[in-house]
Amino acid sequence: MEEVSKIPQEWNKFYLKNVSFVNLMTRRIFNVLIVANPYDAFMLEDDGRVDEKIFDEYMELGMRYPPTFRQVSTTEEAHEVLHNTDIDLVICMPGNADNDAFTVAREIKAEHPNIPCVVLTPFSHGITKRIQDEDMSVFDYVFCWLGNTNLIMSIIKLIEDKMNIEHDIKEAGVQMIMLVEDNIRFYSSVLPNLYNYILAQSKRFSTEALNPHAAAQRKRGRPKVVLATTYEEAMQLYEKYHENTLGVISDTRFPMQVHEGRLSHVEDGDPEAGLKLLREIRRRDEYVPLILDSSEITNKEKAEAEGFHFIDKNSTKMNVDLHHLMEEHMGFGDFIFRDPKTKEEVFRVSSLKELQDNIFKIPYDSMLYHVSRNHMSRWLTARAIFPVSAFLKHVTWHKLQDVDAHRQIIFDAIVQYRRMKNIGVVAVFDRLKFDRYAHFARIGEGSLGGKGRGLAFLDNIIKRHPELNQFEQAKVSIPKTVVLCTDFFDEFMEKNNLWTIALSDASDEEILQHFMRAQLPDSLIADFFTFFDAVKSPIAIRSSSLLEDSHYQPFAGIYSTYMIPYLDDKYEMLRMLACAIKGVYASVYYKDSKAYMLATQNVIDQEKMAVILQEVVGKQYGDLYYPNFSGVLRSLNYYPIGDETAEEGIASLAVGLGKYIVDGGQTLRVSPYHPKQVLQTSEMETALSETQTRFYALDMAHVGDDFKVDDGFNIKKVRVKQAAEDGALTYLASTYDPVDQIIRDGIYEGGRKVISFCGVLQHDVFPLPELLQMAQKLGADEMKRPVEIEFACNLNDDRTGEFYLLQIRPIVDAKQVLDEDLQQIPDSDCLLRSNNSLGHGISEDVVDVVYVKTDDDFTAVNNPTIASEIEEINRKFLQADKNYVLIGPGRWGSSDYWLGIPVKWPHISAARVIVEVGLKNYRVDPSQGTHFFQNLTSFGVGYFTINTYTGDGVFQKELLDQMPAIEETQFVRHVRFDHPLKIMMDGKKQTGVVLR
Known part of the structure; x- marks a missing residue:
């Protein structure tokens, strides 16, 4: 793809603004007052209560807050309800009898002018005449009751849309669909249909979200519907929201003022008002989909001659036609790539990931057809993927006439969007969505356990604090992670009848053997394969138990953590992964764990284990795999030296895997606020005697099922010299010159290597001190107590690097009072x-x-x-x-x-x-x-x-x-x-x- 070089510079580094769906649709209708005489109220509830039906409708569409209804028939009752309850909407039903529903409604409106008030009239000739004589200006809308409860939901949604539209467009770029129609009977039947379709669509596109909570929130990004009944009202709405118009559906005949301020054809509106409106909108926007509807079939030719879509109001399948047009032109449903000549379907995508995977496979002319008409941007908008659609909307065909450049831009924008969306979210694992841009997911419904929660929390901190990623050369994140929740542990123990052996006094080896013979559920196999494909690196299998890292009694280092190499043979890798998971499960019942439980007065059968599968941070050197360095950071320094203070925290750094630090190996101790004062390297004698001489690396050649109780069975302890030969010590080591008897920063031939971290601590090669300061400050602030954070880092020769946060847990302080000096x-x-x-x-x-x-x-x-x-x-x-x-x-x-x-x-x-x-x-x-x-x-x-x-x-x-x-x-x-x-x-x- 040589074409990409033509992409204009300003589009190469674009920034997508994240959208928070929480802030959308914040104004809701919760309480509705219905004013009707008892007979009409009875009609309304005749076949099952309205609120039950509405409740069912809301639930079916996955909406959360169905409103409650109160029904009154006199002014006194209405005042009493209004006095005791916050009413958000009044629906008034004038019956056939000459009852005073209008009078009641007017009195309510006079006293509470801010409450929306809607008239719902039963459809009859008498009532239509009656309405003609009434002054309807006090009412927000007039609707015609045809017996379906859908209408009430639509009225509520229409008014909610009106209340929220301005804010939501500013906040997120939500779209508007405008319906222009003055026939009460017609819009009363079209609106429920339109809303049902849009709400069902929003339920569908909410699957782009990563977990149920986010899905529920995404639905708030659905397009808003506005209703206009005159030409002037429609133009006013369009002018206000033209940037965010997804489409316009307009009647042909409706009121339109002509010069000198009089209405044309007062009786039934201007017969060409719709055409005039759509012409004016098309003049300003060449892309927006415009649909004309009319009961006069002669208007079909007029509409199509000007390039508008047409719907026949008299057709029995009018609703189907409308859905079809919306799907095709307003971005609802799947995106269908068509052949521009034959209009035949050539490709279809139904999700963002599918679009990302196939963008380079779409035929050239089809791509050209859709890109030059802005279809892609509109499809993304209808799915509430606003950041990408807003960005693509400005990359028009006029500005960039190059199909392959468009492909690349669309691909990059989707990738960046998915990365942004994945950070800080505990997604539900879905093998159709998890790939190398995915981040943190869970399989199962149980708990994430202590470490899992800690990781999700770290991920969230990274998302909320972009300053962690402010350095060009340093990327901060957590490793790709999937958590197998605690419900799998319960199922595993039950199905394999393991409780007896687990709680017995059998030896650790014996317990492990029993667990290894047990079976994990087959349903996991496909998920694990997807995970292997996404990480393409060795995998660490860590325990994440309910009690571990709980706030007041961390169970640090009690359970096993296994690592398995990345293999081309996926089935071999799967077998090793299964053994490792069983090994972690078994370690709950080892002798040391039981002794520990006793010491902490915990009950062993309350312990539940989630398992974290996580890419191992590092690089491959021959048969070894390890990160350049790992570390443990504590926000309280119990051993301050010199001008360090206890509150400035302390870090222990070591080359290779972090197991070396955990096992108490020789590390380099440094305060993030005093990176240039390192006690261990201050004197030559100390530097030589107290430097790290060995490090841990994963042995990639060790493949087999000889899993042992010792989880380090395939971790090699290697001499530091090996890391120097691998080229992994650039910027991390100094060299002792035996001739001049001095230690020089950097790596030179001959002479012993001293692990001094000189490049990252003293020479600002990589902003490690700053990252550590931020990590401990944010961690301690968010947890509201001192914390311990584990991290690992891959450092590249070009001075860039990836800094991974692996775990966070509280350091627990005994709060006894000590007032004696x-x-x-x-x-x-x-x-x-x-x-x-x-x-x-x-x-x-x-x-x-x-x-x-x-x-x-x-x-x-x-x-x-x-x-x-x-x-x-x-x-x-x-x-x-x-x-x-x-x-x-x-x-x-x-x-x-x-x-x-x-x-x-x-x-x-x-x-x-x-x-x-x-x-x-x-x-x-x-x-x-x-x-x-x-x-x-x-x-x-x-x-x-x-x-x-x-x-x-x-x-x-x-x-x-x-x-x-x-x-x-x-x-x-x-x-x-x-x-x-x-x-x-x-x-x-x-x-x-x-x-x-």
């Missing part, structure tokens, strides 16, 4: 004092201390053994429902046992305070960003860092060594005090004490 307490009163503590609150019921024996011969080799000894002791505390203070060297919960004791959260879940102490020959920085860490904060567990060798804090170990042991193992001692220890922590000042 801990600095004032003398050291001698303290068993432990930390000037670098995490946690907040007071606790006065702990008497036990468990500590690791750290004599001179301590070595990290024994750390795995120490972990299992502590797990044993912890189990006894859980059984007794008691807590303790835990003290040990190095970093707790590290997966690398050289850095600390490799416990998992369930192994120490009864600890009230956890203390990491430094040793003379064993110094490790305090751990951060681990899931383990997140769990401490959510349970209000204190975390103290003490290093008495550098004079930082107090630890009276001798005191503990002198006490008798309740229990002692090879490496661990457990002692008990006679009186409770008083634990106090100040989260804002990061200080904590344990008093003897």
Whole structure:
């Protein structure tokens, strides 16, 4: 397609204004007062109540707010109702008897001039004569009652349209269809027909929406109908709304003033008024569809001679003809591409996505025919796709005479519109609509679970805050996501009879085997294939449980997350996906999860699991797949250094998959507001010893069904050198020059690579600090509490990149009041004092201390053994429902046992305070960003860092060594005090004490 270069520059970068359907049709008629004598009222309700019928009609057309009706027959009753109720519309029915319905209506109108008032007359000769003598000017409309309740709905809709038209056209560009007709009987039968057709159409086009709520709102974008009864009224309406006229349907004969202000042919109007009106409109707009109707067949030739469409009023199939013309010329129904010569159908599209998929396949001459007549724009307008139609309306054939350029413009506009519409919306998954421009969808009716809600929430934040996407070179979004709602989990458990094994004491492996043998519903297969096609990348299968990431007790990192590679063999990929989903389901019932449930006093069978299927952020390098970097951002920094403050937040960055951070690997810690001050790279020695040396990547070559309880079975731990060879470290690494003994920013031959993130933090290659500042500020503002956000980023060599938000959850703060200044307490009163503590609150019921024996011969080799000894002791505390203070060297919960004791959260879940102490020959920085860490904060567990060798804090170990042991193992001692220890922590000042 070389043609595209001809597209004028200003159309290459267009901006579509999003339309909010919520703000349309805001003025409604809710209460209707019917004034009629009892006999007419009875006629009205004769075959079933009006309100029931109207209610059924509303429901059938998917409209939400049917009005309620009150019926009165005297002025007194009317005044009483008007006094007690807000009436939005008065319908007055003068009967054949000489009753005073007109008088009642006039009195109402005199007292309430702003309430619309309509006369509904039964059709009879007598009444027509009677109306001729009455002054009808006080009434908004006069209609003829032919016994169908449809008419009442049409009256209500007509008046609602009148009330909303001005606002809705300004707000969204809603369209108007004008009916010009002075014959009461005729417009009383045409209007219900017209409205039924338009409302049914709006129900059809609302399927362009992504979920039921949005569909209900889209219907508000349907075209409005206006009724004019004279030439002057019609011209006035047209002039006011000519930009938004979808079409005009006009009678031939109606009143029209001629010069000197007298009416022509007073008796029955000007016999050519309709032709004159349509001529005048055609002179101003060459495209708008114009339809003439007449009961005089001689007018047919006149109409067609001037290029107007014609309808015979006397024809029995007049309504069918009208629908047909509206479908063909006003953009209702499917878009039919026709051969310009034969008018035969050559192609048909029924949805926006179909148009997008086929725009380049439409034959040239057919495309030319429709484009040069603005048909495309009109079709989009009738479907309430205003941003695209408004844009295309201005790209007329006069301005751009190039069919292929038009194709490209239409395609680009649709793509941009669908992207815009998909952001921030939880769509219902529909395999006909989900493609690479789709975004977030759910399969099923249940809950999205914690992570799913978090993602939907992030997506919504991105939609509402376009400033996140203000940087040319950085695109912010969430990865493509489909959530399998919790109802599938229930069905899976029930149908496969898994409850017994799940709730038993079987081993994790055994539970997993049972789950793997179970079956997922076949209905999912086609949906999964559609998803594979849309993402074309590896897929992460994450847990999203009801309890996980709930506001007050995050279950971070307890359940499994599997990743599967992208394969050309879709069936193999499907099989791996099914195994992964079953693996996530099974992880609800693993030993650690059950221990965790116990610790949080949750009931395991209340846990329900949704599963998130999400494209894995990253790029493929050979058999490895990983993003340039991942990170965890917290809006509260519990370890502020230098001039950082607790409120400025903190981020942990690492090359490769985020699992590395979660597992407690060596990350780069930076405050988004101080990107140039990175403690770890400030001194050469620290930079070399504390840089990331390994990273995680998905092994794309690992294909098979050997799913293990450990969800990282196909995640490779690779040396950072590999990332340098892959070219993934541009802008992220510095190089150590062993000759000059300095570290230089950037990648050079030879010399060790140091992961310093220098390009994105110090050299403004990519606006990472700004994005992190915005993300944490918006996240915390929207959640109204401190948050933790996970993210990943693909960085390109041309300094552009995609920044993906993966998850958000609250950091829970214990709100206990602490009014004492801990600095004032003398050291001698303290068993432990930390000037670098995490946690907040007071606790006065702990008497036990468990500590690791750290004599001179301590070595990290024994750390795995120490972990299992502590797990044993912890189990006894859980059984007794008691807590303790835990003290040990190095970093707790590290997966690398050289850095600390490799416990998992369930192994120490009864600890009230956890203390990491430094040793003379064993110094490790305090751990951060681990899931383990997140769990401490959510349970209000204190975390103290003490290093008495550098004079930082107090630890009276001798005191503990002198006490008798309740229990002692090879490496661990457990002692008990006679009186409770008083634990106090100040989260804002990061200080904590344990008093003897």
